[in-house]
Amino acid sequence: MKVLLIGSGGREHALAWKIAQSPLLETFYAAPGNPGIADHAECVDLDVDDHGAVLAFCKDKAVDFVVVGPEAPLVAGLADHLRDGGLAVFGPSAAAARLEGSKGFTKDICARFSIPTGAYKRFTEAQAAKAYIQQQGAPIVIKADGLAAGKGVTVAMTIEEALGAIDDCFDGAFGAAGAEVVVEAFLDGEEASFFCLCDGKTLLPLATAQDHKRVGDGDTGPNTGGMGAYSPAPVMNAEMVERTLKEIIEPTMRGMAELGAPFSGVFFAGLMITERGPELIEYNVRFGDPECQVLMMRLKSDLLPLLYATATSTLDQVTAEWHDDAALTVVLASKGYPGSYEKNTPIAHIPTESEGGKVFHAGTALRDGQLVATGGRVLNVTARGKDVGAAQQRAYRLLDDVQWDNGFCRRDIGWRAIDREKNM
Numbered sequence: 001m002k003v004l005l006i007g008s009g010g011r012e013h014a015l016a017w018k019i020a021q022s023p024l025l026e027t028f029y030a031a032p033g034n035p036g037i038a039d040h041a042e043c044v045d046l047d048v049d050d051h052g053a054v055l056a057f058c059k060d061k062a063v064d065f066v067v068v069g070p071e072a073p074l075v076a077g078l079a080d081h082l083r084d085g086g087l088a089v090f091g092p093s094a095a096a097a098r099l100e101g102s103k104g105f106t107k108d109i110c111a112r113f114s115i116p117t118g119a120y121k122r123f124t125e126a127q128a129a130k131a132y133i134q135q136q137g138a139p140i141v142i143k144a145d146g147l148a149a150g151k152g153v154t155v156a157m158t159i160e161e162a163l164g165a166i167d168d169c170f171d172g173a174f175g176a177a178g179a180e181v182v183v184e185a186f187l188d189g190e191e192a193s194f195f196c197l198c199d200g201k202t203l204l205p206l207a208t209a210q211d212h213k214r215v216g217d218g219d220t221g222p223n224t225g226g227m228g229a230y231s232p233a234p235v236m237n238a239e240m241v242e243r244t245l246k247e248i249i250e251p252t253m254r255g256m257a258e259l260g261a262p263f264s265g266v267f268f269a270g271l272m273i274t275e276r277g278p279e280l281i282e283y284n285v286r287f288g289d290p291e292c293q294v295l296m297m298r299l300k301s302d303l304l305p306l307l308y309a310t311a312t313s314t315l316d317q318v319t320a321e322w323h324d325d326a327a328l329t330v331v332l333a334s335k336g337y338p339g340s341y342e343k344n345t346p347i348a349h350i351p352t353e354s355e356g357g358k359v360f361h362a363g364t365a366l367r368d369g370q371l372v373a374t375g376g377r378v379l380n381v382t383a384r385g386k387d388v389g390a391a392q393q394r395a396y397r398l399l400d401d402v403q404w405d406n407g408f409c410r411r412d413i414g415w416r417a418i419d420r421e422k423n424m
Protein backbone atom coordinates (compact mmCIF):
# COMPACT_ATOMS: atom_id res chain seq x y z
CA MET A 1 0.00 0.00 0.00
CA LYS A 2 1.16 3.53 -0.78
CA VAL A 3 0.30 5.75 2.16
CA LEU A 4 0.32 9.49 2.80
CA LEU A 5 0.15 10.70 6.42
CA ILE A 6 -0.99 14.28 7.05
CA GLY A 7 0.45 16.09 10.08
CA SER A 8 3.66 17.01 11.87
CA GLY A 9 3.22 16.41 15.60
CA GLY A 10 4.08 13.75 18.15
CA ARG A 11 0.78 12.04 17.37
CA GLU A 12 1.80 11.71 13.73
CA HIS A 13 5.29 10.48 14.64
CA ALA A 14 3.70 7.73 16.73
CA LEU A 15 1.31 6.84 13.87
CA ALA A 16 4.23 6.85 11.39
CA TRP A 17 6.38 4.66 13.64
CA LYS A 18 3.55 2.12 13.87
CA ILE A 19 2.49 2.26 10.20
CA ALA A 20 6.14 1.80 9.18
CA GLN A 21 6.12 -1.60 10.93
CA SER A 22 3.34 -2.87 8.67
CA PRO A 23 4.22 -5.57 6.13
CA LEU A 24 1.47 -4.10 3.93
CA LEU A 25 3.33 -0.81 3.52
CA GLU A 26 5.12 -0.23 0.19
CA THR A 27 5.75 3.52 0.04
CA PHE A 28 5.25 6.06 2.80
CA TYR A 29 4.96 9.85 2.52
CA ALA A 30 4.22 12.41 5.20
CA ALA A 31 3.11 16.01 4.73
CA PRO A 32 4.68 18.03 6.16
CA GLY A 33 6.14 15.53 8.70
CA ASN A 34 9.02 16.29 11.10
CA PRO A 35 12.58 15.02 11.64
CA GLY A 36 11.31 12.03 13.67
CA ILE A 37 8.74 11.09 11.03
CA ALA A 38 11.54 11.37 8.43
CA ASP A 39 13.02 8.15 9.89
CA HIS A 40 9.97 6.30 8.57
CA ALA A 41 8.52 8.28 5.67
CA GLU A 42 9.55 10.65 2.91
CA CYS A 43 8.51 14.10 4.13
CA VAL A 44 6.97 16.25 1.43
CA ASP A 45 6.41 19.97 1.52
CA LEU A 46 2.70 20.05 0.69
CA ASP A 47 0.33 22.82 1.77
CA VAL A 48 -2.39 20.71 3.40
CA ASP A 49 -4.82 23.65 3.24
CA ASP A 50 -4.63 23.34 -0.54
CA HIS A 51 -6.85 20.27 -0.95
CA GLY A 52 -6.37 20.26 -4.72
CA ALA A 53 -2.59 20.10 -4.32
CA VAL A 54 -2.85 17.17 -1.87
CA LEU A 55 -5.11 15.25 -4.28
CA ALA A 56 -2.80 16.02 -7.23
CA PHE A 57 0.19 14.73 -5.22
CA CYS A 58 -1.68 11.50 -4.39
CA LYS A 59 -2.62 10.96 -8.05
CA ASP A 60 0.92 11.68 -9.19
CA LYS A 61 2.47 9.22 -6.71
CA ALA A 62 -0.35 6.65 -6.98
CA VAL A 63 -1.06 6.95 -3.25
CA ASP A 64 -3.87 4.53 -2.24
CA PHE A 65 -4.54 5.63 1.30
CA VAL A 66 -4.38 8.92 3.21
CA VAL A 67 -4.32 9.06 7.01
CA VAL A 68 -5.24 12.49 8.39
CA GLY A 69 -3.76 13.16 11.86
CA PRO A 70 -5.00 16.59 13.06
CA GLU A 71 -8.51 18.02 13.34
CA ALA A 72 -8.12 21.27 11.38
CA PRO A 73 -7.86 19.66 7.91
CA LEU A 74 -10.79 17.37 8.75
CA VAL A 75 -13.02 20.25 9.81
CA ALA A 76 -11.91 22.05 6.62
CA GLY A 77 -13.08 19.11 4.46
CA LEU A 78 -9.79 17.57 3.31
CA ALA A 79 -11.13 14.02 3.72
CA ASP A 80 -14.20 14.85 1.57
CA HIS A 81 -12.06 16.29 -1.21
CA LEU A 82 -9.74 13.27 -1.30
CA ARG A 83 -12.64 10.79 -1.13
CA ASP A 84 -14.39 12.58 -3.98
CA GLY A 85 -11.13 12.13 -5.86
CA GLY A 86 -11.37 8.35 -5.38
CA LEU A 87 -8.95 7.83 -2.49
CA ALA A 88 -9.42 5.83 0.70
CA VAL A 89 -9.10 8.22 3.65
CA PHE A 90 -8.84 7.69 7.40
CA GLY A 91 -10.72 10.60 8.96
CA PRO A 92 -14.28 11.91 8.98
CA SER A 93 -16.07 14.16 6.50
CA ALA A 94 -16.41 17.84 7.37
CA ALA A 95 -20.07 17.17 8.25
CA ALA A 96 -19.08 14.46 10.77
CA ALA A 97 -16.08 16.47 12.03
CA ARG A 98 -18.58 19.01 13.41
CA LEU A 99 -18.54 16.72 16.46
CA GLU A 100 -15.21 18.40 17.24
CA GLY A 101 -15.62 21.62 15.24
CA SER A 102 -18.74 22.79 17.08
CA LYS A 103 -19.36 22.11 20.75
CA GLY A 104 -22.96 23.30 20.35
CA PHE A 105 -23.53 20.78 17.55
CA THR A 106 -22.30 17.96 19.78
CA LYS A 107 -24.49 19.08 22.68
CA ASP A 108 -27.52 19.11 20.36
CA ILE A 109 -26.66 15.55 19.24
CA CYS A 110 -26.50 14.51 22.90
CA ALA A 111 -29.88 16.10 23.61
CA ARG A 112 -31.51 14.58 20.55
CA PHE A 113 -30.19 11.04 21.09
CA SER A 114 -30.34 10.99 24.93
CA ILE A 115 -26.57 10.80 25.44
CA PRO A 116 -25.51 11.61 29.02
CA THR A 117 -23.74 14.99 29.26
CA GLY A 118 -24.00 18.19 31.33
CA ALA A 119 -27.15 20.32 30.88
CA TYR A 120 -26.40 23.25 28.56
CA LYS A 121 -27.58 26.22 26.53
CA ARG A 122 -26.13 27.86 23.39
CA PHE A 123 -25.75 31.64 23.13
CA THR A 124 -24.79 34.14 20.42
CA GLU A 125 -24.88 37.23 22.62
CA ALA A 126 -23.49 38.09 26.03
CA GLN A 127 -26.53 39.40 27.88
CA ALA A 128 -28.64 36.24 27.60
CA ALA A 129 -25.61 34.07 28.45
CA LYS A 130 -24.96 36.14 31.58
CA ALA A 131 -28.58 35.94 32.68
CA TYR A 132 -28.46 32.15 32.31
CA ILE A 133 -25.24 32.00 34.38
CA GLN A 134 -26.81 34.13 37.13
CA GLN A 135 -29.76 31.79 37.18
CA GLN A 136 -27.67 28.56 37.20
CA GLY A 137 -24.95 29.68 39.64
CA ALA A 138 -21.35 28.42 39.89
CA PRO A 139 -19.38 26.24 39.35
CA ILE A 140 -20.26 26.41 35.68
CA VAL A 141 -18.41 25.85 32.40
CA ILE A 142 -18.10 28.32 29.51
CA LYS A 143 -16.99 27.04 26.09
CA ALA A 144 -16.23 28.84 22.84
CA ASP A 145 -18.19 26.90 20.23
CA GLY A 146 -15.46 26.40 17.61
CA LEU A 147 -11.90 25.07 17.44
CA ALA A 148 -9.73 27.02 19.88
CA ALA A 149 -6.66 24.77 20.19
CA GLY A 150 -7.85 23.45 23.55
CA LYS A 151 -7.97 26.95 25.06
CA GLY A 152 -11.64 27.90 24.62
CA VAL A 153 -12.92 26.32 27.85
CA THR A 154 -13.27 28.06 31.23
CA VAL A 155 -14.26 25.97 34.23
CA ALA A 156 -15.53 28.85 36.38
CA MET A 157 -15.67 28.29 40.12
CA THR A 158 -17.38 31.67 40.68
CA ILE A 159 -20.08 33.63 38.85
CA GLU A 160 -17.64 36.55 38.34
CA GLU A 161 -15.17 34.27 36.57
CA ALA A 162 -17.98 32.88 34.39
CA LEU A 163 -19.18 36.37 33.43
CA GLY A 164 -15.59 37.35 32.60
CA ALA A 165 -15.26 34.30 30.35
CA ILE A 166 -18.41 35.35 28.48
CA ASP A 167 -16.89 38.80 27.88
CA ASP A 168 -13.63 37.21 26.69
CA CYS A 169 -15.46 35.02 24.18
CA PHE A 170 -17.65 37.77 22.75
CA ASP A 171 -14.74 40.25 22.78
CA GLY A 172 -12.94 37.94 20.36
CA ALA A 173 -10.37 36.18 22.61
CA PHE A 174 -10.91 33.02 20.54
CA GLY A 175 -11.63 34.70 17.21
CA ALA A 176 -14.50 33.27 15.19
CA ALA A 177 -14.54 30.18 17.48
CA GLY A 178 -16.05 32.35 20.24
CA ALA A 179 -18.84 33.97 18.24
CA GLU A 180 -21.10 31.36 19.77
CA VAL A 181 -20.80 30.10 23.33
CA VAL A 182 -22.00 26.99 25.14
CA VAL A 183 -22.72 27.34 28.85
CA GLU A 184 -22.68 23.95 30.50
CA ALA A 185 -23.24 22.37 33.90
CA PHE A 186 -20.09 21.51 35.85
CA LEU A 187 -19.52 17.75 36.02
CA ASP A 188 -17.78 16.36 39.07
CA GLY A 189 -15.72 13.18 38.84
CA GLU A 190 -12.58 11.68 37.32
CA GLU A 191 -11.76 12.37 33.67
CA ALA A 192 -10.75 9.74 31.14
CA SER A 193 -10.44 9.45 27.39
CA PHE A 194 -11.85 6.61 25.33
CA PHE A 195 -10.81 5.82 21.76
CA CYS A 196 -12.95 3.82 19.36
CA LEU A 197 -12.71 3.28 15.60
CA CYS A 198 -15.95 3.67 13.64
CA ASP A 199 -16.64 3.02 9.96
CA GLY A 200 -20.17 4.45 10.04
CA LYS A 201 -21.90 1.24 11.07
CA THR A 202 -19.41 -0.82 13.09
CA LEU A 203 -17.36 0.11 16.15
CA LEU A 204 -13.97 -1.26 17.18
CA PRO A 205 -13.09 -0.12 20.71
CA LEU A 206 -9.38 0.64 21.04
CA ALA A 207 -8.23 1.73 24.49
CA THR A 208 -8.51 4.25 27.29
CA ALA A 209 -6.04 6.95 28.32
CA GLN A 210 -5.58 9.79 30.76
CA ASP A 211 -4.05 13.13 29.77
CA HIS A 212 -2.47 15.79 32.05
CA LYS A 213 -3.71 19.13 30.78
CA ARG A 214 -2.18 21.54 33.31
CA VAL A 215 1.38 22.70 32.81
CA GLY A 216 2.58 22.19 36.40
CA ASP A 217 3.14 19.31 38.79
CA GLY A 218 0.10 18.42 40.88
CA ASP A 219 -2.17 19.62 38.04
CA THR A 220 -1.45 23.31 38.63
CA GLY A 221 -1.04 26.30 36.31
CA PRO A 222 -2.62 27.02 32.94
CA ASN A 223 -4.07 24.45 30.53
CA THR A 224 -1.90 23.10 27.72
CA GLY A 225 -2.42 20.75 24.78
CA GLY A 226 -1.39 17.95 27.18
CA MET A 227 1.84 17.45 29.18
CA GLY A 228 1.77 13.66 29.37
CA ALA A 229 -0.54 10.67 29.26
CA TYR A 230 -0.86 7.05 30.18
CA SER A 231 -2.93 4.09 29.05
CA PRO A 232 -4.97 2.30 30.22
CA ALA A 233 -6.91 4.66 32.53
CA PRO A 234 -7.81 2.60 35.64
CA VAL A 235 -11.09 4.49 36.19
CA MET A 236 -12.31 2.99 32.90
CA ASN A 237 -13.02 -0.49 34.18
CA ALA A 238 -14.90 -3.04 32.04
CA GLU A 239 -18.29 -1.78 33.24
CA MET A 240 -17.50 1.87 32.40
CA VAL A 241 -16.19 0.88 28.96
CA GLU A 242 -19.34 -1.11 28.27
CA ARG A 243 -21.57 1.72 29.44
CA THR A 244 -19.60 4.29 27.40
CA LEU A 245 -20.11 2.18 24.28
CA LYS A 246 -23.81 1.56 24.87
CA GLU A 247 -24.82 4.96 26.28
CA ILE A 248 -22.52 7.34 24.40
CA ILE A 249 -20.64 5.99 21.37
CA GLU A 250 -23.31 3.74 19.81
CA PRO A 251 -26.09 6.37 19.96
CA THR A 252 -23.67 8.91 18.43
CA MET A 253 -22.81 6.55 15.58
CA ARG A 254 -26.50 5.82 14.92
CA GLY A 255 -27.46 9.47 15.30
CA MET A 256 -24.83 10.74 12.88
CA ALA A 257 -25.91 8.15 10.30
CA GLU A 258 -29.54 9.17 10.80
CA LEU A 259 -28.61 12.82 10.21
CA GLY A 260 -26.96 11.87 6.90
CA ALA A 261 -23.44 12.47 8.25
CA PRO A 262 -22.15 8.97 9.09
CA PHE A 263 -18.95 9.09 11.15
CA SER A 264 -15.83 7.38 9.80
CA GLY A 265 -12.59 7.65 11.75
CA VAL A 266 -11.68 7.57 15.42
CA PHE A 267 -14.03 8.75 18.15
CA PHE A 268 -11.98 10.32 20.92
CA ALA A 269 -14.50 10.76 23.71
CA GLY A 270 -13.52 13.01 26.61
CA LEU A 271 -15.47 11.60 29.55
CA MET A 272 -16.22 12.53 33.12
CA ILE A 273 -16.86 9.46 35.25
CA THR A 274 -19.43 10.86 37.65
CA GLU A 275 -21.34 9.06 40.39
CA ARG A 276 -24.04 8.48 37.74
CA GLY A 277 -21.54 6.83 35.37
CA PRO A 278 -19.81 8.07 32.21
CA GLU A 279 -20.89 11.47 30.83
CA LEU A 280 -19.59 13.08 27.67
CA ILE A 281 -17.45 16.22 28.07
CA GLU A 282 -16.54 16.50 24.41
CA TYR A 283 -15.73 14.63 21.23
CA ASN A 284 -12.58 14.90 19.21
CA VAL A 285 -12.55 13.32 15.77
CA ARG A 286 -8.88 12.30 15.64
CA PHE A 287 -6.35 10.63 17.90
CA GLY A 288 -5.28 12.56 20.99
CA ASP A 289 -1.87 14.15 21.23
CA PRO A 290 -0.09 12.84 23.38
CA GLU A 291 -2.67 10.06 24.01
CA CYS A 292 -1.94 8.51 20.60
CA GLN A 293 1.69 7.96 21.59
CA VAL A 294 0.73 5.66 24.48
CA LEU A 295 -1.94 3.88 22.42
CA MET A 296 0.56 3.09 19.66
CA MET A 297 3.03 1.76 22.26
CA ARG A 298 0.39 -0.64 23.57
CA LEU A 299 -1.05 -1.77 20.24
CA LYS A 300 0.22 -5.22 19.31
CA SER A 301 -1.68 -5.51 16.03
CA ASP A 302 -0.67 -4.02 12.72
CA LEU A 303 -2.19 -0.51 12.68
CA LEU A 304 -2.47 -0.10 8.92
CA PRO A 305 -5.22 -2.69 8.30
CA LEU A 306 -7.22 -1.23 11.20
CA LEU A 307 -7.10 2.28 9.74
CA TYR A 308 -7.78 0.97 6.23
CA ALA A 309 -10.76 -1.10 7.41
CA THR A 310 -12.14 2.04 9.06
CA ALA A 311 -11.80 3.95 5.80
CA THR A 312 -13.33 1.19 3.67
CA SER A 313 -16.26 0.22 5.95
CA THR A 314 -14.87 -3.24 6.73
CA LEU A 315 -14.24 -2.83 10.45
CA ASP A 316 -16.36 -5.93 11.13
CA GLN A 317 -13.54 -7.96 9.55
CA VAL A 318 -10.66 -6.90 11.83
CA THR A 319 -9.71 -7.13 15.50
CA ALA A 320 -7.11 -5.34 17.60
CA GLU A 321 -4.73 -6.95 20.08
CA TRP A 322 -3.07 -5.04 22.88
CA HIS A 323 -0.12 -5.47 25.19
CA ASP A 324 -1.43 -5.89 28.72
CA ASP A 325 1.30 -3.52 29.91
CA ALA A 326 0.75 0.14 30.61
CA ALA A 327 2.37 2.88 28.55
CA LEU A 328 3.22 6.39 29.66
CA THR A 329 4.49 9.45 27.81
CA VAL A 330 6.08 12.61 29.19
CA VAL A 331 6.04 15.78 27.10
CA LEU A 332 9.23 17.83 26.99
CA ALA A 333 8.21 21.40 26.20
CA SER A 334 10.07 24.67 25.54
CA LYS A 335 10.55 26.77 28.71
CA GLY A 336 7.71 29.32 28.79
CA TYR A 337 5.06 27.07 27.18
CA PRO A 338 2.04 27.46 27.09
CA GLY A 339 3.04 31.15 27.06
CA SER A 340 5.70 32.52 24.73
CA TYR A 341 8.97 30.64 24.36
CA GLU A 342 12.26 30.85 22.50
CA LYS A 343 12.41 29.07 19.15
CA ASN A 344 15.22 27.22 17.40
CA THR A 345 17.01 26.18 20.60
CA PRO A 346 19.44 23.31 19.92
CA ILE A 347 18.68 19.75 21.04
CA ALA A 348 22.09 18.17 21.60
CA HIS A 349 21.09 14.55 22.13
CA ILE A 350 18.09 12.22 21.94
CA PRO A 351 18.57 8.65 23.18
CA THR A 352 17.78 5.99 20.60
CA GLU A 353 14.90 3.55 20.88
CA SER A 354 15.45 1.30 23.87
CA GLU A 355 13.53 -1.70 25.08
CA GLY A 356 9.95 -0.58 25.56
CA GLY A 357 10.94 3.08 25.15
CA LYS A 358 10.83 5.61 22.33
CA VAL A 359 11.21 9.38 21.96
CA PHE A 360 8.68 10.82 19.53
CA HIS A 361 9.28 14.17 17.88
CA ALA A 362 6.64 16.90 17.97
CA GLY A 363 7.88 20.49 17.44
CA THR A 364 11.37 19.82 16.06
CA ALA A 365 13.18 20.80 12.87
CA LEU A 366 16.59 20.38 11.30
CA ARG A 367 18.47 23.64 10.65
CA ASP A 368 21.82 23.20 8.89
CA GLY A 369 22.07 19.68 10.21
CA GLN A 370 21.31 20.70 13.82
CA LEU A 371 18.15 19.43 15.48
CA VAL A 372 16.27 22.36 17.04
CA ALA A 373 13.07 22.89 18.99
CA THR A 374 10.52 24.90 17.03
CA GLY A 375 7.29 24.31 18.94
CA GLY A 376 5.83 24.50 22.44
CA ARG A 377 5.57 20.76 22.88
CA VAL A 378 8.77 19.33 21.43
CA LEU A 379 9.48 15.70 22.41
CA ASN A 380 7.33 12.89 23.82
CA VAL A 381 9.33 10.41 25.85
CA THR A 382 7.30 7.22 25.87
CA ALA A 383 7.78 3.85 27.57
CA ARG A 384 5.96 0.67 28.43
CA GLY A 385 6.05 -1.16 31.75
CA LYS A 386 4.15 -3.83 33.67
CA ASP A 387 2.12 -1.06 35.33
CA VAL A 388 1.95 2.73 35.17
CA GLY A 389 4.61 3.04 37.88
CA ALA A 390 7.08 0.89 35.94
CA ALA A 391 6.34 2.72 32.68
CA GLN A 392 6.86 6.03 34.48
CA GLN A 393 10.27 4.97 35.81
CA ARG A 394 11.41 3.90 32.36
CA ALA A 395 10.09 7.03 30.68
CA TYR A 396 11.86 9.40 33.10
CA ARG A 397 15.08 7.36 32.87
CA LEU A 398 14.99 7.78 29.09
CA LEU A 399 14.00 11.45 29.43
CA ASP A 400 16.98 12.20 31.66
CA ASP A 401 19.25 11.16 28.77
CA VAL A 402 17.80 13.86 26.52
CA GLN A 403 20.16 16.85 26.27
CA TRP A 404 18.17 20.00 25.60
CA ASP A 405 18.86 23.05 27.78
CA ASN A 406 15.65 24.89 26.95
CA GLY A 407 13.33 21.97 27.76
CA PHE A 408 11.15 21.32 30.80
CA CYS A 409 8.61 18.69 31.79
CA ARG A 410 6.27 17.68 34.57
CA ARG A 411 7.87 15.16 36.92
CA ASP A 412 4.61 13.56 38.09
CA ILE A 413 2.94 12.17 34.96
CA GLY A 414 0.82 9.20 36.00
CA TRP A 415 0.47 10.22 39.66
CA ARG A 416 -3.21 9.37 39.98
CA ALA A 417 -2.82 5.85 38.60
CA ILE A 418 0.38 5.28 40.59
CA ASP A 419 -1.40 6.30 43.82
CA ARG A 420 -4.02 3.71 43.00
CA GLU A 421 -1.40 1.05 42.22
CA LYS A 422 0.28 1.73 45.58
CA ASN A 423 -3.03 1.28 47.39
CA MET A 424 -3.88 -2.00 45.67
Ligand code: AMP
Pocket residue numbers: 118141150151152153155184185186187188191213270281282
Ligand atom coordinates in the same frame (compact mmCIF):
# COMPACT_ATOMS: atom_id res chain seq x y z
P1 AMP B 1 -12.35 20.47 26.59
O1 AMP B 1 -11.51 21.42 25.79
O2 AMP B 1 -13.80 20.44 26.24
O3 AMP B 1 -11.69 19.11 26.71
O4 AMP B 1 -12.32 21.02 28.08
C1 AMP B 1 -11.09 21.24 28.73
C2 AMP B 1 -11.18 20.71 30.12
O5 AMP B 1 -12.19 21.45 30.84
C3 AMP B 1 -11.63 19.27 30.22
O6 AMP B 1 -10.59 18.38 30.05
C4 AMP B 1 -12.19 19.24 31.63
O7 AMP B 1 -11.15 19.12 32.56
C5 AMP B 1 -12.81 20.59 31.77
N1 AMP B 1 -14.25 20.54 31.50
C6 AMP B 1 -14.88 20.71 30.30
N2 AMP B 1 -16.21 20.59 30.44
C7 AMP B 1 -16.44 20.34 31.75
C8 AMP B 1 -17.62 20.14 32.53
N3 AMP B 1 -18.84 20.19 32.00
N4 AMP B 1 -17.46 19.93 33.85
C9 AMP B 1 -16.25 19.90 34.43
N5 AMP B 1 -15.10 20.09 33.74
C10 AMP B 1 -15.19 20.32 32.42
Ligand code: GLY
Pocket residue numbers: 150211225226284287288289290291
Ligand atom coordinates in the same frame (compact mmCIF):
# COMPACT_ATOMS: atom_id res chain seq x y z
N1 GLY C 1 -4.39 15.85 24.48
C1 GLY C 1 -5.67 16.35 24.17
C2 GLY C 1 -6.01 16.39 22.75
O1 GLY C 1 -5.36 15.83 21.90
O2 GLY C 1 -7.02 17.00 22.43
